[in-house]
Amino acid sequence: MSNFLSEHLIHRDEDFMVIHKPEGILTVPGKTADLQDCVINRLLDIEPKTLLIHRLDRDTSGILVFGLSKFGQNRISRQFQERQTSKIYQAVVAGHLEGEGTVDVPVIYDPSRPPLHIAEPSHNKPALTHWQATEHFQIQGQDVTRVKLTPITGRSHQLRVHMQYLGHPIIGDTLYATEEQQKLSERLCLHAERLSFNHPKTEQPIDFYCAVPF
Template identity: 90%
Template sequence: MSQFLNEHLIHRDEDFMVIHKPAGILTVPGKTADLQDCVINRLLQEEPRTLLIHRLDRDTSGILVFALSKFGQNRISRQFQERQTSKIYQAVVAGHLQGEGTVDVPVVYDPSRPPLHIADPSHNKPALTHWKATEHFEMQGQPVTRVELTPITGRSHQLRVHMQYLGHPIVGDTLYATPEQLLLDRLCLHAERLSFLHPKTEQLVEFYCPVPF
């Protein structure tokens, strides 16, 4: 087993494996030669059967699932596409955010400022996030809030844009936070829990990856 698999494997069976993706590494290769180091290429070196199911942003850490058979890829991918999976993220956001709520605002790519996305209420593709504040504390003397985020849809940059839309960007977000709100040298967004139906047994399986911040 390669060092990457050894350090980051959460679960493995015949049809899929669950990985703890560290922050700062792409899920799949980018377009240029300097962006070829990524999770799937590292896994393919050790496990040639590795197949893509879904992605996390480069700067997001946490649970990432890869298939080990076409059967597993088809069954699990369909659950992601049809929103039958359950995902819970943990984040630390700038400022004092109280209570809980829902952001129901479309998130779309902004071609004038790649790779940014924006909240655009006029767009027709929905983006829906439930949020719940769970802890208030200070980071470098600044008030911050730990929040539990449950994305119902899976748009690119959805959680990051929705937190910015609320006026509480995620700490460490170099795209959507102000310089004063960075506070840490990593994005404080982590895919903590994921559940779906096992492709063979159709029993609910749930995976957990502790928050590193």
């Protein structure tokens, strides 16, 4: 536990820190006693000033930012809220997907099947994802495609639902992929690779990178 920060730290200054979140761990605690082990609790044990700014799904890995001052938390949070950050994810999806495009379909929570979300074109809150196919290969004899994903909005499960909506779920996705597609990877192949925003004090653009582990 004590070396979690040293193992995963990408950047730290007096106002915020950037870490590499491993897959399989929650960003914040869940509602039950068995879901209390999470990134923010691990960080609070080491650095009590840690403040939440944004989250990644439990099964998504990659770049995660936490405040270390109220000033840093407020300035960076506002950039997330106002869509002034730039986020790039990498994913491996089922099937052969060519070219590039945009999915512009709202994503909403499905109360009949928690924790699932669904694409719902009639909903009034937009969800927008740009995608670009970058590589084609096979896993276990099945065609898969590596894609670069750029979310413009930040809805829960947005990238996972949008890839399912395209007919190319992310492999290893236990919520949105078929059983066969889940078996193509031991983990959800979704990773937050790059994050850019303006430094809360200098207001200069800064860019963070975290290598894709799959």
